[in-house]
Amino acid sequence: MDLQQMDEFAKKIIFEAGSRIRQAFSYNLVIETKSGANDLVTNIDRETELFFIEQIKAFDPTHKILGEEGMGEKVETLDGVVWIIDPIDGTMNFVKQHRHFMISIGIFVNGVGKLGYIFDVMREDLFYGIAGQGAWYNDSPLRKLQAITMEEAVIGINSHWVAPNRHIHHEKVIDMIRKVRGTRSYGSAAMEIAFVVSGKLDAYVSMRLAPWDIAGGIIIAQEVGAIATNLHGGGFDFLHQDTFIIANPAIHRELLEKYIVPYE
């Protein structure tokens, strides 16, 4: 497995997909609802996933692709080389804001994360990591995350989880927002994960993420020392939906023990 070669190929198709998406803004978007009003999907989402599938299959037909739009084959194990792809993370931002949406790709070899990419399409900003070799933001190496305190932390969390909900104790979330320096919410999991691995946020939590939302980021996370788990502190399940937290290592445990506490 030549990681160097695969890394070059992945970057090439990510930049090309980004360029195609930016061009597509000159056409009209055809917006449909997938499973409800909050789950917008566009023709560009699907075309981008198809583009990735065609390119990857031409590169190596044995590679498997698990994509958000489900246009690849059905992936039931992480045996072999598996690309986990979100062609556009942050579809609502894409449609409404024409910014703040990401291409997210994680490449796993026999279940082990090897290459991770989060690409801010409109800024042409690439966050990426190579297992055991480090992580980069464009041409600059990303540093290991420096320890911070809760009082200094800025947390990515959606306002839904501050209200009573069936997933986590919202009154503990309220304790958290009164303790930390600030909170943010951007509407793209991949963007918030990219911000955590680059120290622009100190944690991000979500109650229901799919593998393609986090696969790219989790590989970058390892290289900078960010800790990513589900809300029970265990490994994220890469073949299903799961809860998710990624945090600066100095506050991950405190967040799970005191502030982001699931029912049951």
Next chain:
Amino acid sequence: MDLQQMDEFAKKIIFEAGSRIRQAFSYNLVIETKSGANDLVTNIDRETELFFIEQIKAFDPTHKILGEEGMGEKVETLDGVVWIIDPIDGTMNFVKQHRHFMISIGIFVNGVGKLGYIFDVMREDLFYGIAGQGAWYNDSPLRKLQAITMEEAVIGINSHWVAPNRHIHHEKVIDMIRKVRGTRSYGSAAMEIAFVVSGKLDAYVSMRLAPWDIAGGIIIAQEVGAIATNLHGGGFDFLHQDTFIIANPAIHRELLEKYIVPYE
């Protein structure tokens, strides 16, 4: 009063200030706390405000300047030409993220907003408006905001206001976040206001804004039909802190009547 000439001058010094701020990232930031840990201010904030004061006084010494850093004279009335300036709105983003901070400038003539600017320094994106002539995002005219429903709306609101607080009925905010399509929080009032006037968000609310946070945006708002008031539906007080809401005209009244309801 030659608005055209003043507009050209304002853009020139905004672009120059932006360029100086981007260059300054190569130096170390000296960060102090102004009135608490959440209120960071940097030497670049102050230098930028001084730059604006010097430039404006050289342009016309009769113009007055009301700035966040308080380095201009004391402004007690809006008589004459008054520039209301936030050299860096979103200081925490500036320090931590190196993005998502704005220069915001509103120019008032005898109390009437004439020219408004919000400049995303790192993206080099300018939102601006000229009273009676229209509003633009870089070289493109901004359209009048199209009517939307609450169910389609994306609202900028900080998670603090979803928790019990002494300003507004938080249980009504919870009703709102369950009704709308989504919420966002970016940590820069000027950025969220720029997003509302360009249709990237449908409303933004805050409990405690100062004149310099909104002066630029409120002039752009008039030109696109966004409605900006305090939370009692009245005009914002430009010489003091006040509550603030800016919204798509189709939902402004509904927001104030049902969801963003101050105590007393």
